[in-house]
Amino acid sequence: MESTPNETLRIGDRSFTSRLILGTGKFNSGESMRAACRASGTEMVTVALKRAALREKDPFADILDFLETDRYLVLPNTAGAMNAEEAVRIARLAEAAGLPKWVKLEIHPDPNYLLPDPIETLKAAEILVKEGFTVLPYINADPVLALRLQDAGCATVMPLGSPIGSNRGIETAAQIRIIIEQARVPVVVDAGIGAPSHAAQAMELGADAVLVNTAIAVAPDPEGMARAFAATTHAAWEAHRIGLGRTSATASPTSPLTTFLES
Amino acid sequence: MESTPNETLRIGDRSFTSRLILGTGKFNSGESMRAACRASGTEMVTVALKRAALREKDPFADILDFLETDRYLVLPNTAGAMNAEEAVRIARLAEAAGLPKWVKLEIHPDPNYLLPDPIETLKAAEILVKEGFTVLPYINADPVLALRLQDAGCATVMPLGSPIGSNRGIETAAQIRIIIEQARVPVVVDAGIGAPSHAAQAMELGADAVLVNTAIAVAPDPEGMARAFAATTHAAWEAHRIGLGRTSATASPTSPLTTFLES
Amino acid sequence: MESTPNETLRIGDRSFTSRLILGTGKFNSGESMRAACRASGTEMVTVALKRAALREKDPFADILDFLETDRYLVLPNTAGAMNAEEAVRIARLAEAAGLPKWVKLEIHPDPNYLLPDPIETLKAAEILVKEGFTVLPYINADPVLALRLQDAGCATVMPLGSPIGSNRGIETAAQIRIIIEQARVPVVVDAGIGAPSHAAQAMELGADAVLVNTAIAVAPDPEGMARAFAATTHAAWEAHRIGLGRTSATASPTSPLTTFLES
């Protein structure tokens, strides 16, 4: 009876009301990023780490200047890591930077498709969980891998819908459905979500949250787009919670049809 | 910059803020229908006509007792008509009943799939337009038929996504895209919309509105479901207005990836 | 138990062994067209009519010089007709040219999508059937229209998979399935068939034949491609005849799995 979600999303030791996680890449200014984050109502945003260029002023100042860290959990990712060892080092650097001991674990050596490496991801997850990190691994939509990561103590699994930034939506619906059916931790669909209908579809499949970046960041109006994704994500989550109908092979009338005006 | 639609939907001589039209069939009580209509924020609801049973108390009283007719345009449909002549007679009866001179024209003789008859629909549309009706025809997703109905003076075209009540969503996306590209009147996607993601997809294709009935009426919580559909429909409409990104064959990184920790 | 189709396809008063109809457009030479027709084993090929250019040598000589008319029924189409009247005139011209009194009825006024006009098509079909033509109408995948054309005496219905020459395959599967289920005449899937898998899918849906043109004519090796389409079409027809299995939501093992090496 209320339009805001009335069950919280529990990841690790934290609770979230919002089911939309925002990536901060690709915005054309810190201001537009801040406005979009605010408008989205998100409670978790990702950041990356990058080698500092010596003797060169970075144009984009410090990202934390633009993130209202009291509003959001800042989730560092391990983008750029080519293997488990590098991912672990990045996670530790993020912790040393004073960020929460959480990590979006992503290891994708191929530069064309940015698809995650299942072997290295599991290896890194095992190490990081042991070190006390709350680990959110980005994975291909592989149900067996998802189970192994849960067994290893990951706080979520984050299967992809389609390649990062491709806007192609949920091409992996059949396998995401299985992941959700078998999951003992929240399932966050990440990557490829390019339109509100994609976010809605993920939630209707039973996902617990979605992570969106490109579709909002490069929109002509990131703030408006953030709002649109937030509204859709939560409405579809609500619809899934209420219970959607089954599909049928034939039609089913919505008006009385019989013996009308047959003379 | 505002989350409510800031452009109105113009059909015939009327303007609408809401882009969600509700069908009133299949609710299990007049009260739940009224609550869902209200929660949806709709401004147009459909009704049907049915032969009265003699000497038999109709269980569902009068539908108008449950419709707040000051809030909604009540749109009579011609369900049950087997041909153009019957559809025209039904439209005239609805007008005689004091309803607005509008009609959702639907002629679907086949009881299994309830798919509309293009020939009879055009024939009836020509007559009804001539008599001054505002005609909203329910059609298969046939772009040439859509053009002919517009040429005949129809106020909208209402292509189907999939069979009525099937919940299968937008199976006709490619042809709906063409209809929208060529349309000179609002395009309302009707039939088969079984989940918020379907409504969102329709709006992202560029539809001007959607008509939903079964998915809301038979939901365990019609009121909550109506709210979910309304939020999704308008958010996706907004996203389409802002401009969604193109899809790509490869990935596009959201984090800096180069030369990181490669030692 | 035999690999060649053992039931014939009956259209009008003729029987066909081949279930692949070839369009002759777009070949880059008469010779390659002839070779492809031969390799395909087809028994029906389409031709078009075109205004002759006065005082101008037509480059492509006479198509009949390249068609072995003893092998194939030559089926004139009405491409270029903007309405029923023009289609009827073209059909009569084709008959006057000495072709069989058959016609592939196609009326598609829109130059971008070449989608057929249901109203004009039915009107022309009624006239042509009355004049004794064997009429094979090209239509959108509209089940009600398909029935009306059958009622009017058409010898087949030819629903499209996707727009002519688009190579997009069977985008209209759900409605083609209904057309086939309700059909009393052979159903020939025409347009958009760009790969052998598309032809196979059409036959597995239960189609009686497919018409292919672009995918063969513009292939680097039209003869080899014709052979590939022919083999696929007939193999898939045979598979449909034998009976394909149902899909299932879960897996079903093909090897014994229980209690093996569990120690």
Place this chain on the structure above:
Amino acid sequence: MESTPNETLRIGDRSFTSRLILGTGKFNSGESMRAACRASGTEMVTVALKRAALREKDPFADILDFLETDRYLVLPNTAGAMNAEEAVRIARLAEAAGLPKWVKLEIHPDPNYLLPDPIETLKAAEILVKEGFTVLPYINADPVLALRLQDAGCATVMPLGSPIGSNRGIETAAQIRIIIEQARVPVVVDAGIGAPSHAAQAMELGADAVLVNTAIAVAPDPEGMARAFAATTHAAWEAHRIGLGRTSATASPTSPLTTFLES
């Protein structure tokens, strides 16, 4: 210019003319299995290993009695293995049985979906390659895993289309396309291929072969179905070799359309 494949498929140190691999499970008799294998023209068939029941006559005698081992490479699978160690033991048992030192490596602990375990599969592959086996691993359609298995020395990768025995076809087309694009060994699409059109689609994506079992074995006429799959697989392979056309958003006429009968 010839209808039989004119390039051979090279796996390990063997060459194959047929691109259809048959699974032998689920046939209702040894005779029907033999007939289907023969009719398919296959050159490779899979078998499984199973604990012998003590003091119990096995009904199905010895599978090798029904396999013409001079015609086919008999490929043992590791179905039933729950982890790498068990898979390795099964492979060694098969070798001890006198089968070729080849193995279809499949490790799928989940009984509902039979989806493969990427971690255990890579681990087993590394061991078996080192022992001199020709390893054909069954995997989810994970491009990064596919590359790692190739790096480990596997002779093919065998990504799934959909769950084993589900007949759902190629639900993983986008990722199989990437696997094929990046592959340095033959790609064999395995699992879920339930109709000739599915096999054709796999070949059109560029696969080197398909493995089919359920769809043939449980067909009312396995022999005829085997023939249909063989014909389709090779025809689609040929079509892919010749080169299929691109898809287009609009139509492209196959008949001359301009200025015809416009008077």
Place this chain on the structure above:
Amino acid sequence: MSAAPTIQIEVNGKPVTAPDQISVPEFLRTQELDPAKIIVEWNGRAQTREEAAGIRLSDGDRLEVVRLVAGG
């Protein structure tokens, strides 16, 4: 004393007997229908409630008697 004359009319496709010259609203009430909720087509022409109130039925008249209901 003779009985009141009756007529045969067709209502929703079925034959019904009614008193001659009965008004439409009165006829509806004899059928336990509320004239305020009913729409009537009389000999093929739709009638507003005001028009219907003025009609007196004659032998052979055809009526369609319909109501508004829920529909999609």
Place this chain on the structure above:
Amino acid sequence: MSAAPTIQIEVNGKPVTAPDQISVPEFLRTQELDPAKIIVEWNGRAQTREEAAGIRLSDGDRLEVVRLVAGG
């Protein structure tokens, strides 16, 4: 000596001048078209080649002159 009389006819929608009473095959040949490959509609009616051979053109006649071509 007077010039041979000519007529104005419409061929494929365009005005063309031709000798009066010229037969259809002769006319086609003046247009460098082979009558054996051409099909003619004369004043709105399709003509077989035999019929066409017997037609002599008069002022105001309308001809459609078409051929068979490749088509899908």
Place this chain on the structure above:
Amino acid sequence: MSAAPTIQIEVNGKPVTAPDQISVPEFLRTQELDPAKIIVEWNGRAQTREEAAGIRLSDGDRLEVVRLVAGG
């Protein structure tokens, strides 16, 4: 006369009693299995039929006894 000595072995995960020093083919035959159709893993190592023919079983041995079957 003393009874022949017996051993306890594990076959396919279950305990089985067998005569001491029985050869693998003989043992299989006591289990109504055809040694020519069976493949044996002995104490964790796969054995060819030739190797298996030379093995005599001792107390505590573990056997996996498998056959080739249809599979996909």
Place this chain on the structure above:
Amino acid sequence: MSAAPTIQIEVNGKPVTAPDQISVPEFLRTQELDPAKIIVEWNGRAQTREEAAGIRLSDGDRLEVVRLVAGG
């Protein structure tokens, strides 16, 4: 007077010369980097800013010098 002794260290994979025993924050400032915005891995171990402040660099030390940036 002798010049101050210098060391060779590796920073982000490249050789850099620095004064011996320079503290990490000082070194960063010589590179025009703000120590408050930088995270340092020293010889393979991540360092908090407090830890980094206490480190003095020696010849052969390896540093990774990173910052937080936008990322998805």
